Amino acid sequence: MNTIFGLGFILFAGLLSAKLIKKIKLPAVTAYLLLGIFIGPSLLKLVPEGILGASGLISNIVLGIIAFGIGQNFSRYHLRRIGKTVVWISVLEACGAWILVTLIFYLILRQPFYLSLLFGAIASATAPAATVMVMREYRAKGNFTDTLLGVVAIDDAWCLIIFAISLAISQAIYAHNLAAFFLAKVFFSSLLSIFGAFILGAFLAIVLSVFYRFVRTPTELLILTLGIVFLNIGIAIWLNLSVLLANMFLGAALVNLNRYSFKFFDSLKIIDSPLFLLFFVLAGASLEINILGKLSIIGLSYLVFRVAGKILGASLGAKISNAATSVRKYLGFGLIPQAGVALGCALVAKSDFPQVGNMIFTTIVATTVIYELIGPLCTKYALRKAGDIIIH
Secondary structure (H helix, E strand, C coil): CCHHHHHHHHHHHHHHHHHHHHCCCCCHHHHHHHHHHHHCCCCCCCCCHHHHHCHHHHHHHHHHHHHHHHHHHHCHHHHHHHHHHHHHHHHHHHHHHHHHHHHHHHHHCCCCHHHHHHHHHHHCCCCHHHHHHHHHHCCCCCHHHHHHHHHHHHHHHHHHHHHHHHHHHHHHHHCCCCCHHHHHHHHHHHHHHHHHHHHHHHHHHHHHHHHHHHCCCHHHHHHHHHHHHHHHHHHHHHCCCCHHHHHHHHHHHHHHHCCCHHHHHHHHCCCHHHHHHHHHHHHHHCCCHHHHCCCCHHHHHHHHHHHHHHHHHHHHHHHHCCCCHHHHHHHHHHHCCCCHHHHHHHHHHHHHCHHHHHHHHHHHHHHHHHHHHHHHHHHHHHHHHHCCCCCC
């Protein structure tokens, strides 16, 4: 199967599988992931090597577009409405997963503290792609949806900070070096990376607003918006910044700088659905079935206690910020998916800790696919219970 034929097959099969799975009221994301698993290298081997080789490119593009869209929710109006709630929930759900997983691994599973800390840090990450896809599919609207979007958007910022702190401490323990200077250096480097992503996103938002004056047609608007988003992704990769944060800051700055910002976000909706389909099918195809056999008590504990930490932390944050009852009860269920950032952190851990790195990476890959399968179902459940979608 050549690459072009493969792309056509994936798009057609993806659409068909989504139509079929809707009959049993499951989200399209789940259909795409299951399709990817079945046609991937581990089973039917129907995905051409050319497409598998381009999965990193497609992932960066899709994550960039998703993060750009999430940035739209950081307008001054939205922040005034749910700002305090989003900050409290996002901090406590990230820290909840971090602390609970670390404690369970160290005290119950008797793993080394540096290893427990790394698993806890990776547990703090939440993948926005699946959550956003479910919201779009069911046209979710309401305060619960706005709050959930804000939380998943800012979650990766906390994850990067938490992982930087944990990595520094783990490296120090692993090397028997607890020097304060060493810890401060790694922590400062992480903060610099986040600040750099903010500067890059804000600068390109200004560029986009300036060039908007010369746009005359919807086609030109699409080309301009996509070009700037691609530039932002490329520069972020080049400068070793977070693609997610850089594009989130691009969207957030744009929505506060330009009163016509909704046109930029709407223009991308014309083309993003096929890209999302490809992204999730390839995520499913990346699973190696034999990895699931290695999902021992460590993997199962990670699966369970990460979710418990997210739900407990989100509930506590909602209670402190006096959020609505629906937010307290159900928002944690929308934070289960985990993908890009977690896998990136796992790759860093694999590189820096060769003795245990493979075990970390294997566990995160296996649990990521499981989270991406059950996550959309949990998000749909939360949105329905909160009353932001109606399932007929």
